[in-house]
Amino acid sequence: MDPFSRKLLEELEQMQQQTGRILRSMSLSRMIPMEAEGWQPAVDIYESETHVFVYAELAGVVGDSLRVTVDGKRLTVSGLRQLPPQPSIACIHQLEIELGAFQRTLNLPSPVEVEGIESTYANGILMVSLPKRIRKGKVQIRITPGE
Known part of the structure; x- marks a missing residue:
């Protein structure tokens, strides 16, 4: 397999893994408890x-x-x-946990x-x-x- 095709397959696999994570985090049971x-x-x-x-x-x-x-x-x-x-917090930039x-x-x-x-x-x-x-x-x- 040529390097371009190999890289394309790797990118597609990464996209598939990321999509799976997104879908799992959006499960209905977690969104609407x-x-x-x-x-x-x-x-x-x-x-x-x-x-x-x-x-x-x-x-x-x-x-x-x-x-x-x-x-x-x-x-x-x-x-x-x-x-x-954290007593010295003045501003929150991101809050996800x-x-x-x-x-x-x-x-x-x-x-x-x-x-x-x-x-x-x-x-x-x-x-x-x-x-x-x-x-x-x-x-x-x-x-x-x-x-």
Whole structure:
């Protein structure tokens, strides 16, 4: 492949990645929070045969403020992000970092076993590993006589 074509493909790939980031940041659930308070962190959900994995981007959130709860097929992550105070600020030129309390409730793709849930928070990323509820095979149900 000639250098011009290679450069063109590289540019197209970069445009595709940037467009994907823009579209992800414009997700409807983040633009119009129906069940949330405050800002909403970006979240990725992955599924394997045995687990559901949830990753939340929480840069700057103090780990002690984080709360993760699971209720049925819903996972809720909440917490607080604050920047250190800057007493000598005279003018703000750009303001993009969302601060304050947040809550994000997600519908999980399958039922999970609450006993085996694990989570870690490192380098601004919260990872929650949720083992899927294992379906039992064929079960015979005893029928009791009615009146």
